[in-house]
Amino acid sequence: MKKMSVFKLSNDSVNLYAFIGEKISVTEFDPNEKHTQIKIDSISGDTIRRISFVMDNGFKSKYKVLKNVYNELETDTIDFIAYDHYGKPEFEKYENVMLYLSYSEDKGIYYHQKYIYDPIKKTENGTWQGVNGESIEMLFKKQKKGYLSARGVFRKKMRRRY
Numbered sequence: 615m616k617k618m619s620v621f622k623l624s625n626d627s628v629n630l631y632a633f634i635g636e637k638i639s640v641t642e643f644d645p646n647e648k649h650t651q652i653k654i655d656s657i658s659g660d661t662i663r664r665i666s667f668v669m670d671n672g673f674k675s676k677y678k679v680l681k682n683v684y685n686e687l688e689t690d691t692i693d694f695i696a697y698d699h700y701g702k703p704e705f706e707k708y709e710n711v712m713l714y715l716s717y718s719e720d721k722g723i724y725y726h727q728k729y730i731y732d733p734i735k736k737t738e739n740g741t742w743q744g745v746n747g748e749s750i751e752m753l754f755k756k757q758k759k760g761y762l763s764a765r766g767v768f769r770k771k772m773r774r775r776y
Contacts (some may be wrong), residue, residue, distance in 0.1 A: 621751040623684050630767050631715045631724070632684035632754060634734050634742055635677030638691065640706040645672035645697065670697035673706075675726065681742065683712060683754055696726035705731035710742075712753060714762065730761050 645668035653662045673696045679687050694715050696703045703726070705711045712734050714727040732753040733745045744753050762768060 621749065621754070622682060623754075624686065626685070628685070628768055629716045630684055630727070630762065631682075631687050631717070632712060632757075633677075633679050633687055633692070633715075634681040634683060634710065634712050634750070635692070636680055636710055637706065637708070638676040638678055640673050640675045640696070640703070642702075643672045643674055645670060668697070670699045671701060672697055673703060675703075675706075677713065680710070683750060684714075687715075692724060694724035694726055697728060703731075704729070705733075708733045710734045710736070712742075712750065714757060716767070727762065727765070727767070730757055732757070 649666045649668065651664045653664065654660070655662055674693065675696050676691060676693050678691050679689060692715070694713075696705075698704075705713060705726075708731075710733075712732040714730045715724045716727060717724050732748075734742050734750075735745055737743055742750055744750075748756075758768065
């Protein structure tokens with residue numbers, strides 16, 4: 615009988631989704647394709663063209679969701695955007711990987727937490743672990759304590775008082 619990894623956490627107040635995924639596709643796109651805005655100056659009536667440039671490479675990624683680790687992705691496959699300043703994202707090298715995403719309500723898109731991932735392998739008894747034998751719990755807690763906390767992902771939202 616195969617034993618499944620049981621570590622899983624949830625907190626709806628944190629915009630983070632960690633999951634073990636299997637690569638379906640990672641396709642590069644031009645992140646500067648639609649970054650020109652044309653506006654009319656309210657005072658002078660002049661036309662203003664604003665152009666913003668993304669200095670990263672953009673990738674449309676699709677992964678099969680094998681196991682939710684933190685919060686629930688309620689789908690069997692997930693599409694998300696990844697940006698990487700150095701070329702292809704490193705996680706793309708691995709067939710199975712634990713990925714960390716956040717959701718943009720404004721755009722309705724999941725985004726990869728830049729540079730954060732853990733290569734994963736399945737053990738003989740059917741559990742998941744890091745490629746160096748680390749438990750899923752250990753990998754998640756290391757990322758939580760390190761990069762994710764430094765980025766403020768787990769910072770509690772302040773309530774406005776009127």
